[in-house]
Amino acid sequence: MKNKIVIGTRGSKLALWQAEWIKSELQKRNPGLEIEFNKIKTTGDKILDVPLAKVGGKGLFVKEIEEALLRNEADIAVHSMKDVPTDFPGGLHLAVICKREDPRDAFIAPVQSSKFKVQSFKELPQGACVGTSSLRRSCQLLSIRPDLKIEQLRGNLDTRLRKLDEGQFDAIILAAAGVKRLGWTARITETLSPETSLPAIGQGAVGIECRTSDEFINRLIAPLNHPETSVCVRAERSLLKKLEGGCQVPVAAYARLVNGKLIIEGLVGSVSGDRIIKDRLEGSPEHAESLGVKLAEILLSQGAKKILDEVYGRCAPTINGGIAG
DSSP: OOOEEEEEEOOSHHHHHHHHHHHHHHHHHSTTOEEEEEEOOOHHHHOOSSOHHHHOSSOTTTHHHHHHHHTTSOSEEEEEGGGOOSSOOTTEEEEEEOOOOOOSEEEEOOEETTEESSSSGGGOOTTOEEEOSOHHHHHHHHHHOTTOEEEOOOSOHHHHHHHHHTTSOSEEEEEHHHHHHTTOGGGOSEEEOTTTSOOOTTTTOEEEEEETTOHHHHHHHGGGOOHHHHHHHHHHHHHHHHHOOSSOOOEEEEEEEETTEEEEEEEEEOTTSSOEEEEEEEEOGGGHHHHHHHHHHHHIIIIIHHHHHHHHHTSOSOOOSSOOO
16 A cells, blocks of 8 residues: 555645645545645646636646646645536546535625624625626626626735735625635625525535546545535536536536435626526436536526627637636
C-alpha cells in the first residue's frame, strides 16, 4: 500500500480549507497516510480584472490541476463542484462528491455601529450597488429589482469583504458555503431562498477527481462519497451538460431529496434579467441524470433556447462547463 499521496489544489484560502478537510477525513480513516499539497495557480486565479463571462474557455479553475493529475504530479484534485466542467479529459473522472454545505447564496451588507446597515435584500435602497461576479445571481436579482446597479466583484473572500467594508458596494452576494467554511458566518445578513436566487449547479459541494485507472486511489477516496449529495449534484450537472454551449450564461439548478423523491428546479435567464425561464420536475433518485436532461429539454422548449442562442451568438464558442456560478 502507498503511504503518501499528493492533493492538487488551488492556493486560495477556501480551496486550501477544502483540501485540508479532505486530508483530515482521509487520515482519520487511514492513520499513517502522508498527504502533501501541490498548490496550483489556475487561469481563473491569474485573470482577476476581467469578468469571468468574458474570459471564456473550459474549466478556468480546474484545467491546470487536471494537467498535474495527468502528469502524475498529483494523485487527487479537490474542487468546488460549481467550478467543474461536465466533460473530463481522457483518463480522469469525478470519483467522489462529498456531503454538501449550505447550497444557497448569502446576502452580505456592510456593518455599521455593530449592526447591518441594511437588514435584508428587500430593504436595499433604490438604485443600490450590488457586487457579484455571477451572471446567474445578477439576472435573478435584476428580475426582482431592475433598479439595482450590479458591479463586478472578483477576488478571494477577504478581498470581497474588504471592498464591501471600504464602501465600494451597498451589498455583495457570495456562496453561503464558502463564507461559512472560512468562519465568516456572522457576516451573513440574510441567506437568500432558492425562490429569490436559485443556486449554481453543484454549489456548496466538494468533488474529488482522480485518474480512472488508479485503483488504489479510487478505493482510498470512495468512503468520502456522500450518496445523497452525489445524486442531487449529478442531476444538476446533467441539466447543465444538456444546456451547454458557447459562453457563460445565467443557468441555475438545485436538486434535493424529499421523502424519497428527487426534486430538481432549473432556470435559464437573460443577462438583463428581463426574461427568466424556470421549471421543476420530480422523480426517482435512480433516474437523477435523465431527470436533469428532461428538465433542460423542458426549459429549452419554453424559450431558454432563444435566450441561449442570443448569448452564444455574441461570444466565441468556448464554454465553461461549470462557472455559471
